[in-house]
Amino acid sequence: MNVLGLMLSVGAVTFGCAFPQMKGSCKIPPRLEHMELLGASVQESFPMGHVVHYTCRPGYSRYGATIKMICSEGTWLQVSRGECKKKRCGNPGDIEFGTFELKNEEDFVFGAIVEYSCEPGYQMVSKYNSIECTAGGWSRDLPHCEAKLCPPVVDDSVRVLSTIHDEEYTAGHVINLKCKNPNKKLNGPSQIHCTSNGTWNIDPPTCKEPCAVSYSKMKQHNIxxxxxxxxxxxxxxxxxxxxxxxxxxxxxxxxxNDGVITYPTCHLKAKLCPPVVDDSVRVLSTIPDEEYTAGHVINLECKNPNKKLNGPSQIYCTSNGAWNIQPPTCKEQKLKKQPCFPPPEVLFGEWMRKKKEMYDSGSTIKFKCISYYKLQGKKEIKCRNGTWDQLPACLVPCILNSNYIKGNNTDLVNAKEKYVEHNKNVKFKCLRTFAISDVKLLHVKCLNGTLEYPKCVKMEPCVLNDNYLKGNNTIVNASKKYLEHDETVKFKCLPTFNISDSKLLNGKCLDGKLKYPKCVKMAPDAITVQPSVQSEPNIY
Incomplete structure (x- = not known):
């Protein structure tokens, strides 16, 4: 076998099938993300059977055999199991007083970035807080964290009672303070602590001068x-x-305040005007203890709105300790009662008295709603000094829609109903073989012309299962195989079998589910000979 035939055989084994007959050459080999062609080539076309080699790009390492591709029928096919995977840099390690987070990758491989952060109370002192896994390893040295320090207390009037070497106050460190001069006082807390931000929880206090009260100034201010x-x-x-x-x-x-005192001034008591004692009068402006001094002005009004002041509504206190005029009292006043215009029309209702142009104060008029509309409010209103009582309203009834009722697989419990008054309940029922999730939904209330129709859904039938019947030692006297929802069926025990409670032999189909009773073998002494029957029942 020649070299090309051997390569084709290797490719066929690698990819699980033989190469088809070669028909043409291939273009330039593909450029891949993790690997590159080994050896530069200016060729733009390669004959069938030509083999090229790939090497891994920087940052990637080869795993397995040398990576090769062969030109087959115009397509480059890989003929080896080698692959390029990202190089590993290894765990860079923790830093003191800090933690790190891996980003971009799920492992410490080429392209991964490790970002470091300092723990509370510490700060990053390195220029960079992250390192990257490169083709040559980690990009730089690990960063460093140092403790944040709170500044020393520099006020020369304050003594620090607790401190540490070189006054390096770190997070959590507590110091106690007091004034060096016992006659002075701190203008803040005597204890402060260093926070994780490198600042004191409150600005360190300073010491303030005491105050000396002047006897001559007190005499001058009458205090x-x-x-x-x-x-x-x-x-x-x-x-x-x-x-x-x-x-x-x-x-x-x-x-x-830092050695300075503001002295108040007391004045000789002036003559007071007497308080207003008439119980029918209300004082709108006053002062504590009703001590009315010269120049003080008060406004007055009657507590009863139907009464009227028999004098001015404003008086003032004179320098003699008397009001400029005797405080007034309140007296009755007669008010002319105002008539009412006719009340406006109310939708779906009518007034039961012939309208007049005007109604005297105290007049009443009755109102009623048309049929099936429900009255809301008073059926009789009264004219009160030019104003009618609040008008009534007629609430809209509900008109039962047979299309909605049938379309929702329901029917009315009372089929005679067509109109339903506001706030009245309507009772529905599901058609046979239909049901609803909650029977309470079948009771619906009419609310001002709006009625939410309940919807019943089709229930699944039950199929009588011969295996369940025989397995439970039962039979049924039935001529059909299917039971509708809510339909009942009577089971019987086979001869020499019995059940603890005969009520269990009554089964009901509920949405495709039927509970099969189970009969058990009777004891030998309980078996009695049954008379023969002329025909066997239909068993399904």
Whole structure:
């Protein structure tokens, strides 16, 4: 056998079939993703039987025999089992205080990228955070993570009670602080901790000067205080001296702010106007404890809307401690009642009284809906000082559609019904051999002309199975092989066989499922001779 014949035989074994008769030459061998042609060639055509060799591209390694292709009938066919697979770089390994994630590939092979990230409290100090598997191995050295450090406390007035060497505060480190001067106070918490972001959970506090209360200023502002030495940010409670008052009592509470105190001012109490005591009058504007001082203005109104003030609705307090005018009282007033225009028409209803051009206040008029329309609201409304009570409405009935009923395989329980009033139930039933998932769906309520028709679906019949009958030692007196849904059948035990409960011999077809009873062999002493029958039953 010549060389070409040997190659064709090898190709036939490789691909499980013999080469057909060669008819033509091949074009340039194909360019493949993982391999390239071995040896450059300027040929544009190759004769049948010509063999070329491939080598793996950079980043890929050959597995198996040398990769060869042969020209056969104008097509290049591979005649060896060799293949090119991506080169492996191996696991690059973990880094201290960090983790990595493999991307692009499912293994550490050519083209795979490993991306590193630092754990909380650490930061990447390398220029790159990823490496790539190349034809020559991993592209660069592994990155490095270093702990994030919180800055040292530099305020010279603050003493750090707990620290570490070189003041390298890392995530989770806690320090306690206090003022070097015992007369000063921290303007923040005495304990802070370093977070994973390399920052303190709160800016380190500084120390503030205490406040010294001035006796001369208190005398000047007509105030007094119990404690004269106040720390920074501490609350100071002032009091007005006797016979003096302050308009806004909130100003009596001040804070020491970095050695500075804001002093409130109390004024000599002015004469007060008396409160308005008439129970029929409502005061619309007032102040705490109804202490009406000179210049204070109040607005008044009657609590009963049917009454009227017998004086001005606004008065003010004079410097003499008296109102500019005696506060008014409330008196009854007669209001003329307004008539009503005729009520508007209501859809599907009618007024039961002849319409007039106007109706006196207090007049009533009755209303009714036309047949089968249900009244919603009052059947009688009243004119109340120019306004009618809320108008009634007529709710639309439902008209039963025989096409929907039959089309949904249903029928009415009460076949005489055609119109159904609003909020009334309609009872449906499924036609024979049809059923519904929930019988509650057969009870439908009419809602203002809308009715959702239930739908029954066809139930599967049952087929009497001879194997089940014989296997359970039973027979049936039946002349047909099929049972409709919900149809019953009577089973019988074969002679010398019996069943614990005769009720079990009654079976019902339910959506294609039939429960077969099982008869068991009777004890010898329970068997009695039965009279012979003239004909055997039809058994299916």
């Amino acid at each position: 007094q205080v119990k404690n004269y030495q106040i720390k920074h940010n501490e609350l100071i409670t002032f009091e007005c001296i006797p016979r003096y008052e302050i308009l806004d009592h909130k100003n009596l509470f001040q804070k020491c």
